[in-house]
Amino acid sequence: MIKKYSVKINQKVHQVEADENMPLLWVLRDILGMEGTKYGCGVGSCGACTVHLNGQAVRSCQLPISALAGTEITTIEGLSAKGDHPVQKAWIAEDVAQCGYCQSGQIMSAAALLKNNPNPTEEDIENFMTGNICRCGTYTRIKKAIQLAATK
Amino acid sequence: MKKTDSNLSRRSFLKVSSLSGGGMMLGISWFASAKPVESLGELNIEPVWQEVTSFVKIASDNSIKIFSPNPEFGQNVMTSLPMLIAEELDVDWKQVEVEQGNYDPKAFPRQFTGGSQGIRMAWKQLRTVGSAARQMILTAASQAWNLPVTELTTANGMVTHAFSGKSETYGIFAAAAAKLPVPKDIVLKGNQSFRLIGTPQKNVVAPKIVQGKPLFGMDYREAGMLYAMTERPPAFGMQLKSFDATAAKKMPGIVDIFQIKVYNDDHKFAGFDTRAFNEVIAIVGKSTWDVMNARKKLKAVWEVAPEKKEMGQNGQERTIPAGLESTKKHYAQMLEMDKKPGKIERRDGDPEKAFAEAKHVIERTFTAPFLAHNIMEPTNTFAHFVGDKVRFVAPIQIPDFMVPSMVARLGIPKENISIELARMGGGFGRRAYGHYMIEAALISKQVNAPIKLIYTREDDVSGGTYRPMYQLTYRAAFDENKKLIAFHAKGGGVPESPLHANRFPAGAIDNYLAESWVIPSNITIAAFRAPRSNFNAAAEQSFLDEISEYMGKDPIAFRLELLQRAKDNPVGKTNDYDASRYMGVLELVREKSGWGKPENAGKKRGVSAYFCHNSYAAQVIDLRVKGDQVTVDQVTTALDCGVVVNPEGAKNMAEGAAIDGIGNALFGQLTLTEGRTDQRNFDTYRMIRHNEAPKKIDVHFVKNEIDPTGLGEPPFPPIFGAVANALYKATGKRFYQQPFAKQLS
Numbered sequence: 059m060i061k062k063y064s065v066k067i068n069q070k071v072h073q074v075e076a077d078e079n080m081p082l083l084w085v086l087r088d089i090l091g092m093e094g095t096k097y098g099c100g101v102g103s104c105g106a107c108t109v110h111l112n113g114q115a116v117r118s119c120q121l122p123i124s125a126l127a128g129t130e131i132t133t134i135e136g137l138s139a140k141g142d143h144p145v146q147k148a149w150i151a152e153d154v155a156q157c158g159y160c161q162s163g164q165i166m167s168a169a170a171l172l173k174n175n176p177n178p179t180e181e182d183i184e185n186f187m188t189g190n191i192c193r194c195g196t197y198t199r200i201k202k203a204i205q206l207a208a209t210k
Numbered sequence: 211m212k213k214t215d216s217n218l219s220r221r222s223f224l225k226v227s228s229l230s231g232g233g234m235m236l237g238i239s240w241f242a243s244a245k246p247v248e249s250l251g252e253l254n255i256e257p258v259w260q261e262v263t264s265f266v267k268i269a270s271d272n273s274i275k276i277f278s279p280n281p282e283f284g285q286n287v288m289t290s291l292p293m294l295i296a297e298e299l300d301v302d303w304k305q306v307e308v309e310q311g312n313y314d315p316k317a318f319p320r321q322f323t324g325g326s327q328g329i330r331m332a333w334k335q336l337r338t339v340g341s342a343a344r345q346m347i348l349t350a351a352s353q354a355w356n357l358p359v360t361e362l363t364t365a366n367g368m369v370t371h372a373f374s375g376k377s378e379t380y381g382i383f384a385a386a387a388a389k390l391p392v393p394k395d396i397v398l399k400g401n402q403s404f405r406l407i408g409t410p411q412k413n414v415v416a417p418k419i420v421q422g423k424p425l426f427g428m429d430y431r432e433a434g435m436l437y438a439m440t441e442r443p444p445a446f447g448m449q450l451k452s453f454d455a456t457a458a459k460k461m462p463g464i465v466d467i468f469q470i471k472v473y474n475d476d477h478k479f480a481g482f483d484t485r486a487f488n489e490v491i492a493i494v495g496k497s498t499w500d501v502m503n504a505r506k507k508l509k510a511v512w513e514v515a516p517e518k519k520e521m522g523q524n525g526q527e528r529t530i531p532a533g534l535e536s537t538k539k540h541y542a543q544m545l546e547m548d549k550k551p552g553k554i555e556r557r558d559g560d561p562e563k564a565f566a567e568a569k570h571v572i573e574r575t576f577t578a579p580f581l582a583h584n585i586m587e588p589t590n591t592f593a594h595f596v597g598d599k600v601r602f603v604a605p606i607q608i609p610d611f612m613v614p615s616m617v618a619r620l621g622i623p624k625e626n627i628s629i630e631l632a633r634m635g636g637g638f639g640r641r642a643y644g645h646y647m648i649e650a651a652l653i654s655k656q657v658n659a660p661i662k663l664i665y666t667r668e669d670d671v672s673g674g675t676y677r678p679m680y681q682l683t684y685r686a687a688f689d690e691n692k693k694l695i696a697f698h699a700k701g702g703g704v705p706e707s708p709l710h711a712n713r714f715p716a717g718a719i720d721n722y723l724a725e726s727w728v729i730p731s732n733i734t735i736a737a738f739r740a741p742r743s744n745f746n747a748a749a750e751q752s753f754l755d756e757i758s759e760y761m762g763k764d765p766i767a768f769r770l771e772l773l774q775r776a777k778d779n780p781v782g783k784t785n786d787y788d789a790s791r792y793m794g795v796l797e798l799v800r801e802k803s804g805w806g807k808p809e810n811a812g813k814k815r816g817v818s819a820y821f822c823h824n825s826y827a828a829q830v831i832d833l834r835v836k837g838d839q840v841t842v843d844q845v846t847t848a849l850d851c852g853v854v855v856n857p858e859g860a861k862n863m864a865e866g867a868a869i870d871g872i873g874n875a876l877f878g879q880l881t882l883t884e885g886r887t888d889q890r891n892f893d894t895y896r897m898i899r900h901n902e903a904p905k906k907i908d909v910h911f912v913k914n915e916i917d918p919t920g921l922g923e924p925p926f927p928p929i930f931g932a933v934a935n936a937l938y939k940a941t942g943k944r945f946y947q948q949p950f951a952k953q954l955s
Contacts, residue, residue, distance in 0.1 A: 060462060076499075077462065077499060077500075077503070080497075080499045081499070084497060084498050084499040087498070088437070088497040088498055088499065089497070091431065093422070093424040093428075093429040093431070094421065094422020094423070094424075095422065096422075096426075096428070096586075096587070096635075097428065097498075097588070097664075098586055098587075098588075098667065098892075099667040099891050099892045099893075100666060100667055100891075101667070101891050101892070101893050103891060103892035103893045104586070104667075104892050104897075106586060133422070134421065134422035135421070135422060141417055141420055141421040146420040146421065149416065149419075149420045150412060150416045150417060150420060153412045153413055153416065153858050153859070153862060154416075155284075155413055155415075155416055155419045155420070156284030156285075156286065156862060156863070156866055157283055157284030157586065157587070157633070157634060157635050157636045157637075158284065158415065158416075158419035158425070158633070158635070159426060159586040159587040159635025159636060160586045160635075161419050161420065161422075162422035165420060180905070183900070184900045184901040185901060187900040188899045188900050188901050189899075190899075190900070191586070191892060191897050191899060192586070193584055193585065193586045193636050193638075193870070193897070194284050194586075194636060194866045194870070195865065195866035195867070195868070195869030195870045195873070195898070195903070196862070196865075196866060196869075197869055197898075197899075197900050197903035198865055198869070198903060198904065198905075198906070198907050199862065199865070200900070201900070201903075
């Protein structure tokens with residue numbers, strides 16, 4: 059059923075009319091035109107659509123808009139004003155990306171990991187990041203970038 | 211200062227160029243018009259861009275813009291190709307801004323992503339582009355200063371006359387340079403003079419990628435755009451009989467639902483226009499979610515399709531068999547084919563006699579399943595059909611391959627097709643096949659609106675164009691001294707053979723026989739990173755490992771021995787590889803991995819080497835196995851791809867190839883039951899993940915002065931063999947069937 063919702067994304071409240079089951083992913087991409095959050099699988103298995111919900115990494119393809127009342131969402135567009143979050147800077151320093159499609163999701167997962175665990179071990183990183191697939195195979199660079207960001 | 215350049219002004223550049231009749235063309239036809247753009251001259255406070263060639267624009271403030279011609283799918287050509295131009299143009303890389311060129315065969319003669327050919331083909335051409343533009347700047351400076359060109363030098367985007375101390379930026383001379391004819395005699399730098407080529411440079415698009423900017427086809431949107439999906443038969447070998455869209459059309463946001471025919475019945479297939487299903491149902495709506503929901507209400511009736519004939523452009527007819535195929539049956543069929551005589555592809559000496567007289571024969575059969583490309587960005591395309599013109603924003607590897615099919619199906623001349631090349635969220639061969647562009651154009655035409663066609667992940671995994679299924683049986687014959695006297699390779703697949711009859715170890719063994727066979731199928735296949743090689747390397751390099759063990763030889767020493775023979779006294783007339791370069795990567799990987807060193811004695815390691823796409827790669831992998839868990843501690847890669855343009859990007863590519871290969875070797879499989887794929891998304895199709903990636907990857911390049919050869923594909927195939935060989939060390943079991951992880955539990 060189409061209803062009116064108010065969602066707080068990147069510190070800004072948006073009024074949205076959408077089907078109650080519409081996942082946040084498609085609200086972001088199709089309604090709000092915020093396309094940094096990527097569609098990869100739609101079943102919560104690849105992590106390309108990762109955003110922060112109250113500071114925790116979640117898969118936006120699994121979050122219906124009707125469940126977002128009173129929450130704060132952060133997307134890749136809101137992670138930093140100028141692309142200078144330590145994780146984003148580390149991603150550039152380690153030259154992580156190949157095709158780059160999964161990297162918004164990887165960065166959002168990494169930022170959430172470091173927020174909750176500022177000094178992760180290699181194993182912490184591997185376990186936390188396991189939900190994010192990179193088809194190009196940049197995993198070793200992602201790990202290095204997270205380790206670098208952890209020192210900042 | 212704000213720069214005025216934009217896509218709009220870029221288009222006006224091209225318009226001016228075409229109005230003036232194409233302008234100056236260099237002998238090798240690499241340059242479009244060299245005209246300045248008068249219309250921008252009015253905005254005198256802002257820098258004025260001059261199109262020196264179709265690849266290079268220089269602004270009055272000395273900003274440099276270089277267009278990257280090739281479609282980008284993560285191979286990082288947007289950095290490495292402009293580096294070739296910037297090197298010869300003699301500009302500071304920091305001055306350079308890179309922009310993706312759109313599909314424009316006049317401006318950019320080779321816009322092709324595939325076959326690891328990008329740098330190889332551009333090596334001389336794009337340096338020529340840069341050198342020509344530099345010479346035009348020099349000529350303009352010489353005329354302005356009334357000084358001989360021979361007294362002028364360039365560096366970092368500056369022209370200098372050392373004697374008088376005069377020095378000015380390229381920007382000062384760009385307007386005059388743009389009016390000059392493109393020089394015919396181009397001199398390129400010697401490799402020793404390179405200042406940029408060979409230095410590690412970071413991906414120029416990275417700042418946008420890390421901010422999630424809308425770079426990809428999937429991200430494209432414009433006012434009035436509708437969203438479309440297609441419903442296809444649920445299984446290969448089925449076709450649409452009828453459908454009822456009454457309920458689906460009543461769903462919110464739905465604009466229209468209709469049937470489309472991808473190709474005309476008499477379509478002549480060109481090779482990269484493969485599609486699995488010709489009759490599909492298009493669902494068009496106002497959002498992706500609306501379309502996804504409406505699809506569930508669609509009532510379609512599917513039926514088993516009869517045998518079909520497809521005509522190729524080469525005049526050859528191909529039969530697409532009827533039936534609902536299954537993986538289990540495919541494996542049985544492949545074993546049957548192995549018992550029958552194959553088509554002889556190569557024969558050296560007298561292999562039959564040698565096998566008959568052999569004291570010992572080792573025979574092993576290797577198999578691999580279909581693989582889905584699983585590009586992270588699912589298939590999509592924007593299309594807007596207006597009148598007799600169509601405009602695409604498309605993630606497509608080789609637009610040239612699709613244009614003839616578009617012309618044939620859409621009934622419009624090729625000049626009426628424009629394609630903006632979107633960054634691709636992966637390709638791996640999948641996006642060399644652009645049938646989705648035709649689907650998108652037909653849908654746009656029908657609804658008379660701009661549309662974005664999206665495949666869901668399920669559509670993408672289950673909709674065809676896979677790495678084929680393969681099988682190779684190797685036989686090796688030995689005399690009483692365990693000397694290798696004959697070799698037999700017999701390979702085939704569904705529906706293509708992987709065999710490369712003239713590759714190693716052909717040329718190294720006196721008695722050699724290679725045979726191939728195929729099993730026709732209605733399951734569509736595609737190039738997949740290092741086609742055929744990605745299986746050959748796994749099979750051949752595992753087999754060589756096993757026979758070296760029987761012979762009591764070190765696996766690297768054994769390969770080198772064979773290669774030495776191929777180098778000194780090759781068997782046969784045609785051997786595709788250069789034995790010296792092959793040996794070079796094996797020697798380098800032996801050194802860098804500390805192969806055979808006492809400190810590595812306890813490691814479970816496997817080695818493998820392969821030649822493909824004009825380059826040579828060898829890998830050593832160290833892994834551990836606990837139950838069904840494989841932990842990869844390290845991969846050491848040695849690569850000979852000639853001169854390395856951008857070592858940073860090249861290393862990233864080789865690391866990714868190792869991870870991609872390990873993942874596919876251990877887990878990759880697409881299986882079918884009654885024509886339906888058993889895997890449909892990442893919850894059932896197992897991809898390698900962070901915790902399964904190697905802890906460390908070292909990449910080493912053979913240093914030489916050879917013009918660049920391939921890079922994207924060569925480091926992918928050998929790792930499959932290295933994994934199999936290391937798994938043997940770890941478990942005592944040989945691994946013949948991919949994916950290997952299935953046999954660990």
